[in-house]
Amino acid sequence: MQWTGQINLQPQRLKWVLEWGNWENPELVFVANLGDLFHEKVTFDFIDEAVAYMLIARWNIYQILTKRPEIMHQYFTSPDRLQNIKSALVKVKTELLETKLTKRVRKLVEESCKFLEETELTLPFDNLWLGYSVCTQKNAEDIYYLLKTPAKIRFLSCEPILENIDLSEWLGECIGEGICDGCGSRGQLYAVDVAPIAGAAICTHCTPPLHWVIIGGESGSNARTTHIEFMRSLTHQCQKAQVKIFIKQLGAKPMLNNAPYKISDKKGGVFGEFPEDLQIREFPC
Secondary structure (H helix, E strand, C coil): CCCCCCCCCCHHHHHHHHHCCCCCCCCEEEECCCCCCCCCCCCHHHHHHHHHHHHHCCCCEEEEEECCHHHHHHHHHCCCHHHHHHHHHHHHHHHHHCCCCCHHHHHHHHHHHHHHHHCCCCCCCCCEEEEEECCCHHHHCCHHHHHCCCCCEEEEEECCCCCCCCCCCCCCEEEEEEECCCCCCEEEEEEECCCCCCCEEEECCCCCCCCEEEEECCCCCCCCCEEHHHHHHHHHHHHHCCCEEEEEECCCCEEECCEECCCCCCCCCCHHHCCHHHCCECCCC
16 A cells, blocks of 8 residues: 555544444454554544543553654643543533434443543543554664553554664563662562663663563565564563563564575464464463
């Protein structure tokens, strides 16, 4: 698909999320799989409305992935954000309850709106997972925007992984419970190996953690080579930091020890064909 530079917002599609899942069988929804909710040309008013729908359909979990973590951070940390989302919730609720809905959806919406009216709205939202797309070491330089953004689950999508990525600045090795060198509180500690605080033991309150890393190779007719060594290195870094890992696929052109790695499908997505130490598909709690 050729990117044209045009942004086409379709607010009428936001209500689709109401048809997916229910309290007993929630869905894990990947938001804007062919777009970026935090593109420069997407207004915060539109994002408020999208978030309002996700809060009303709060029986599902929403994965929001962006290539622009600085805009996502600006959005979720702006002083008027909660008030603007509350206003969007009122607007959306009014529109929905005046719309013809199925009996099932109307019941779900009414239950959810009642809960939201009776509950104080606070960040982070439990059913929104926020992620940043990191394919190169250069991309990794902006991870700190994600870490400063209030989120129930913060994740990286390293797909496609195009080079060896060192996350040591953001992934400390888990060293057990103790007294934090930063705030003095007792809790789970992580060793920090980078300047200027190398050797420190820091808790998750002082340094908000990453919770999940998705790793994968590139697919498609113009796919670039995926070196399995890069995937393995990042996997080991995550394991030391006790960060959950999901190996999605090896890609169309996986290489191991500078030789093509045999796969049977065009995406390298057959789980049983992964190297044994990369057969990992974990989810954050």
